[in-house]
Amino acid sequence: MASLDYTRPLTASGNLRRRRVVDRLMRGAATAAALAAVVILGLMVFAIAQRGGSQLSVAFLTQNPPEQLYAAGGGIANAIIGSALMVALATIIALPIGVLIAIYLTEFATARAAGPIRLALDLLYGMPTIVIAIFILGLLVVGHGQTGFYASLALAIIMLPLIARTTGESLALVPKELRDASHALGISRWRTTVGITIPSALGGIVTGTILAVARVAGETAPMLLLASVFDNTKTSFNIFGQALPNIPYEIFNLAESGGTVNVAKAWGAAFVLVVFVLIANFVARALHHRSTRMMTGR
Amino acid sequence: MLLGLAAGASILAVAIIGLIIYEIVNSASPAISKYGLGFFGHQTWNNYTVFGAATLIFGTVVTSAGALLIAAPLGIAIGLYLSLFSARRTAAIIGPLVEMLAAVPSVIIGLWGIIVLGPFLRSTIEPWLHDALGFIPLFGTPSATGSGVFTAIIVLGIMALPIIAAITRDLFLTVPSELKDGALALGATRWEMVRGVVLSSMRPGIASACILGVSRALGEAIAALQVIGSVFQISSNLFAPGNTLGATIAIQANADNSKLQVASLFYLALVLLAIELLVNLAAQAIVRHYRVPSASGPTIVAAGAPN
Amino acid sequence: MSNKTQTRSPYSVMDEPHSEIDAATAPVVAPLAIEVADSKDETPPSREVVFDLRDVSVYYGQALAVAGVSLEIHRNQITAMIGPSGCGKTTILRSLNRMNDSVSSFRLTGSCTYHGNDLYASGVDAVEVRRRIGMVFQRPNPFPKSIYDNIGWAPRILGMRDNLDERVEKALRGAALWDEVKDRLKTSALGLSGGQQQRLCIARSIAIEPDVLLLDEPCSALDPISTASIEDLMQDLKNDYTLVIVTHNMQQAARVAERTAFFSLDVSGGQRKGILVEYDDTATIFTRPADKRTEDYVTGRFG
Ligand SMILES: Nc1ncnc2c1ncn2[C@@H]1O[C@H](COP(=O)(O)OP(=O)(O)O)[C@@H](O)[C@H]1O
Numbered sequence: 004m005a006s007l008d009y010t011r012p013l014t015a016s017g018n019l020r021r022r023r024v025v026d027r028l029m030r031g032a033a034t035a036a037a038l039a040a041v042v043i044l045g046l047m048v049f050a051i052a053q054r055g056g057s058q059l060s061v062a063f064l065t066q067n068p069p070e071q072l073y074a075a076g077g078g079i080a081n082a083i084i085g086s087a088l089m090v091a092l093a094t095i096i097a098l099p100i101g102v103l104i105a106i107y108l109t110e111f112a113t114a115r116a117a118g119p120i121r122l123a124l125d126l127l128y129g130m131p132t133i134v135i136a137i138f139i140l141g142l143l144v145v146g147h148g149q150t151g152f153y154a155s156l157a158l159a160i161i162m163l164p165l166i167a168r169t170t171g172e173s174l175a176l177v178p179k180e181l182r183d184a185s186h187a188l189g190i191s192r193w194r195t196t197v198g199i200t201i202p203s204a205l206g207g208i209v210t211g212t213i214l215a216v217a218r219v220a221g222e223t224a225p226m227l228l229l230a231s232v233f234d235n236t237k238t239s240f241n242i243f244g245q246a247l248p249n250i251p252y253e254i255f256n257l258a259e260s261g262g263t264v265n266v267a268k269a270w271g272a273a274f275v276l277v278v279f280v281l282i283a284n285f286v287a288r289a290l291h292h293r294s295t296r297m298m299t300g301r
Numbered sequence: 302m303l304l305g306l307a308a309g310a311s312i313l314a315v316a317i318i319g320l321i322i323y324e325i326v327n328s329a330s331p332a333i334s335k336y337g338l339g340f341f342g343h344q345t346w347n348n349y350t351v352f353g354a355a356t357l358i359f360g361t362v363v364t365s366a367g368a369l370l371i372a373a374p375l376g377i378a379i380g381l382y383l384s385l386f387s388a389r390r391t392a393a394i395i396g397p398l399v400e401m402l403a404a405v406p407s408v409i410i411g412l413w414g415i416i417v418l419g420p421f422l423r424s425t426i427e428p429w430l431h432d433a434l435g436f437i438p439l440f441g442t443p444s445a446t447g448s449g450v451f452t453a454i455i456v457l458g459i460m461a462l463p464i465i466a467a468i469t470r471d472l473f474l475t476v477p478s479e480l481k482d483g484a485l486a487l488g489a490t491r492w493e494m495v496r497g498v499v500l501s502s503m504r505p506g507i508a509s510a511c512i513l514g515v516s517r518a519l520g521e522a523i524a525a526l527q528v529i530g531s532v533f534q535i536s537s538n539l540f541a542p543g544n545t546l547g548a549t550i551a552i553q554a555n556a557d558n559s560k561l562q563v564a565s566l567f568y569l570a571l572v573l574l575a576i577e578l579l580v581n582l583a584a585q586a587i588v589r590h591y592r593v594p595s596a597s598g599p600t601i602v603a604a605g606a607p608n
Numbered sequence: 609m610s611n612k613t614q615t616r617s618p619y620s621v622m623d624e625p626h627s628e629i630d631a632a633t634a635p636v637v638a639p640l641a642i643e644v645a646d647s648k649d650e651t652p653p654s655r656e657v658v659f660d661l662r663d664v665s666v667y668y669g670q671a672l673a674v675a676g677v678s679l680e681i682h683r684n685q686i687t688a689m690i691g692p693s694g695c696g697k698t699t700i701l702r703s704l705n706r707m708n709d710s711v712s713s714f715r716l717t718g719s720c721t722y723h724g725n726d727l728y729a730s731g732v733d734a735v736e737v738r739r740r741i742g743m744v745f746q747r748p749n750p751f752p753k754s755i756y757d758n759i760g761w762a763p764r765i766l767g768m769r770d771n772l773d774e775r776v777e778k779a780l781r782g783a784a785l786w787d788e789v790k791d792r793l794k795t796s797a798l799g800l801s802g803g804q805q806q807r808l809c810i811a812r813s814i815a816i817e818p819d820v821l822l823l824d825e826p827c828s829a830l831d832p833i834s835t836a837s838i839e840d841l842m843q844d845l846k847n848d849y850t851l852v853i854v855t856h857n858m859q860q861a862a863r864v865a866e867r868t869a870f871f872s873l874d875v876s877g878g879q880r881k882g883i884l885v886e887y888d889d890t891a892t893i894f895t896r897p898a899d900k901r902t903e904d905y906v907t908g909r910f911g
C-alpha cells in the first residue's frame with residue numbers, strides 16, 4: 004500500500020487532470036444541449052411573437068377573412084369559432100369514454116382483460132394522426148363530403164388515450180382505504196366509484212382533459228383531410244352539416260399560399276394558437292402539481 | 302350499469318384499432334391487388350395513373366433516421382443535464398421549457414421551418430457544409446428554396462428532441478442515489494459515474510426513449526409536408542427536395558382523385574401504420590423485457606406534440 | 609441477568625432489561641454486557657494523525673445538524689462513531705471524503721484536515737479526496753455489472769489497468785470473498801447474498817488502494833453471520849488501512865474499534881443538533897466514561 008503518498012496535496016494531479024478535462028467537456032456538452040433546446044424554443048417564440056404579435060388586433064380576432072385570398076385586412080374569427088366547436092364536440096365525445104375506460108382498467112378489469120385494452124390505448128397513442136385522419140376519411144367522408152363532426156371524431160380518437168391515461172393515473176392515486184371505508188359502509192361498488200373515487204380523482208381528470216384539448220387544438224392533419232373545404236368568408240355553426248373553418252388549417256393554408264400578406268396572417272394565427280396552447284399547458288401543469296400534492300400529501 | 306358502460310367503452314377502444322386496420326386495408330385493396338409488393342420498389346408517383354411508394358419510403362426513412370441522429374445524442378444529453386448535472390433549481394426551469402417545445406403544434410414548427418429556418422439553412426449552413434464536405438455526395442448543391450430533406454431532418458429532429466429528453470430525464474432520475482454515491486466514492490468524476498453506472502445500466506430504457514422519439518418523426522405529416530419540398534425522387538443530395546409517406550397522404554387525400562390514387566394513398570397509410578405498430582411494439586417489448594421504469598413518458602409531455 | 613454475552617448477536621445488549629437497575633444505586637461502572645475487543649494493544653501516544661477535526665459544524669441550509677466536533681483519527685486504527693440516530697454520525701462521516709458535496713444545502717465550518725491538508729480548502733479536488741478515502745454504505749450497493757467488473761471498474765477509470773486480473777483477485781482476497789466467487793467472476797454481482805455484496809463493496813473500495821475506508825453502518829442490513837464475517841474482515845483491513853465506522857450497534861463498536869466517539873442529540877436552546885459528547889479509547893468509553901450521557905447510553909438507559 005506504500006505505492007501512493009497520501010500526504011501530498013489534494014489537488015488534481017496525474018491522470019486526474021485529463022479526466023477532469025473530459026468531465027468538464029461532457030458536462031459542458033450536456034449543458035450546451037439543454038441551452039440549445041431552450042434557444043430553439045426561444046427563437047421560435049421570438050419569431051411568433053414578433054411576426055404574429057404585430058398582426059394582432061381586435062379586427063384580427065373578430066372579423067372573418069376578406070373575400071379575396073391575398074387581400075389585406077380581415078381576421079380569423081370564423082376559424083377560432085370553428086376550432087372551438089370541433090374541439091368542444093371532440094371533448095364531449097372523448098371525455099366520458101376516456102374516463103369510463105380508465106375506471107374499467109383501475110376498478111374492474113382483471114389482468115387478462117386489462118392487457119389488450121392497455122395495448123389498444125398505447126397503440127392509439129402512438130398512431131400517427133394522419134392515419135387516424137385517413138381512417139375517418141375512408142370510413143365517413145369518401146362519397147359523403149366533409150363535416151365538422153367527422154373532424155371532431157378524429158380529434159376524439161386522438162384525445163381518447165390521453166384522457167384515459169391521465170385519468171387512470173389519478174384514479175390509481177386515490178387511496179384504497181377511501182374505497183374500503185365506503186365498501187365497509189355497505190355502499191355498492193359503482194356508487195363508491197361515482198361518489199368517492201371519481202370526485203377524488205377530479206383534479207387529474209381535468210388536467211388530462213386540458214392537455215388533450217391543448218394538443219388537438221393544434222392538430223392539422225385531420226383538418227387537412229376532414230375540414231378543409233368550406234367558404235372561408237363566413238362563420239358556420241353547422242358542425243353536422245359542413246366542414247368548419249379552423250385555425251390549424253388556416254395557418255397551413257395561409258403559409259402555403261405564400262405572399263407577404265398571407266404569411267403575415269399565418270403568423271398572427273400561429274400567435275393565437277400558441278398562446279392558447281401554452282396557457283393551457285401552464286394551467287394543466289399547475290393543476291397537476293396541486294392535485295398530486297393533495298393526493299400524496301407531499 | 303357502470304360496469305357495463307365502462308366495459309363497453311374499453312371494448313370500443315379495442316374496436317377502434319381493429320376498425321382502423323380493417324378500413325385502411327379495405328380501402329387500400331384496389332392498390333394492393335394492382336401493385337402488390339411491387340408498390341415498394343416502384344419510384345414513379347404519377348398522379349392519376351401510376352403509383353409507387355419507393356421514393357416516399359426512402360424519404361420517410363432518411364428524414365426519420367437523420368432526425369434520430371440529431372435528436373438522440375442531444376436529447377440524451379439534455380436528459381443527463383436535467384437529471385444529473387444541473388442544480389435542481391435550474392432543472393426546474395429548463396425542464397418545463399424543454400417540455401414546452403413538445404407542446405408547440407407541428408403546423409407552427411413547420412411554419413417556422415419554412416419561413417425562418419429553411420432560408421437560414423439555405424444561405425448559411427448548406428453552402429458551408431457543401432464547401433467543407435462537398436466531396437461526399439450527401440452534401441451536394443444547396444437547395445434553391447430552403448425546402449428539402451435536410452430542412453425536414455432538422456425540423457423533425459426538433460420535434461423528437463423534447464420527447465427523448467423528457468423520457469430519458471425521468472429514466473435517469475430513477476437511478477438509485479446509492480449507486481451514484483457508490484461510483485463517486487471510488488474516486489470517479491461525475492461523467493465517469495454517468496458513463497459507468499447510469500448509461501450502462503439504462504441502455505434498454507434509452508433505446509426505448511429513442512424509439513418513441515423517432516416514432517414521432519416517422520408519423521409526422523404536416524411539418525414534413527411544409528418543409529420537404531414534395532418532390533418524388535431519391536437523391537443522394539440531402540439538400541435536394543424529397544417527400545414522405547405522411548406528407549403525401551396529407552396533401553393528396555382531400556383532392557379530387559382517381560379511385561386508384563385514393564387506394565394508393567390508403568396503401569401508403571397502411572405502410573405507415575405497419576411501421577408505427579412495429580416501432581411501438583418494439584419499444585413496449587424492450588420495456589417489458591427489461592422492466593424499464595416508465596418509458597412511456599410523463600403525461601405532461603405525452604400530451605405534447607400534435608401532428 | 610447474564611452479564612457475559614457469549615454469542616456475537618449484535619442485538620443482545622439492547623434486548624436485556626436494564627430497567628431493573630436503579631440509576632441512583634448503580635455502580636459508576638455499569639454492569640456491561642459488552643466485551644471490549646481484547647485484540648488491541650494500548651494505543652501508543654505517537655500515532656500518526658490521519659484526520660484532524662477542529663470545531664467542525666455542519667449546516668443543511670439554515671439548520672445546524674452537528675455542532676462543534678473536534679476529534680483526531682489515527683492511522684491503522686479502527687475508530688467507531690456511535691450514538692442515537694439523527695445525531696449526525698453519517699453527516700460527519702460523509703464530510704470526511706466530501707461525499708456531502710452533492711447536497712447543495714450542505715455547509716461546513718471549522719477545520720477538517722487530512723494528513724495536514726485542509727479537505728475544504730479551495731483547489732482541493734473532491735475526486736482526488738475520494739480516491740484516497742473510500743466509503744462503504746449502509747445498504748450494499750454493487751453496480752449492476754459482473755462481479756469482476758464491479759471490482760475492475762474503478763481501477764480502469766483511474767488508469768490502473770495493468771495486471772487487472774491480479775488486482776481483482778487481490779481485492780477479493782482482501783475482502784475474504786475470493787473463495788466464494790472465484791468460479792463466477794463473470795456473473796452478475798446482484799446474484800450475491802447481502803453479506804457477500806457488502807464484502808464485494810469493500811473489495812471494490814480496496815481495489816484502488818485507498819488510504820482510509822469509511823463505513824456507514826455497514827452491517828445494519830446484514831444477518832449476524834455476515835456481520836461477524838465483516839467484523840473479522842475489519843480486523844484484517846486495519847493493518848493496511850485506516851478505518852472509520854459508524855454503527856448503531858454498541859457491541860460492534862466495542863468489538864472492533866480502538867477508539868470510539870459518542871455523539872448525542874443536544875436539545876438545549878430549543879434547537880436540535882448533534883454534538884460529540886465524548887471521544888476516547890473504546891475501553892474507556894464502555895467501562896469508565898467521563899460523561900453521564902455516555903454512561904447512560906452505553907448501559908442502555910438511553911437510546
Ligand atoms: N441531505 C440532508 N439534508 C438536510 N438535512 C439532512 C440531510 N442529511 C441529514 N440531515 C439532517 O442532519 C441530521 C443528522 O443526520 P445524520 O447525519 O443522517 O444522522 P445519523 O447518521 O447519526 O443518524 C438529521 O437531523 C438529519 O435530518
Ligand SMILES: [Mg+2]
Nearest residue numbers: 697698699854
Ligand atoms: Mg446514519
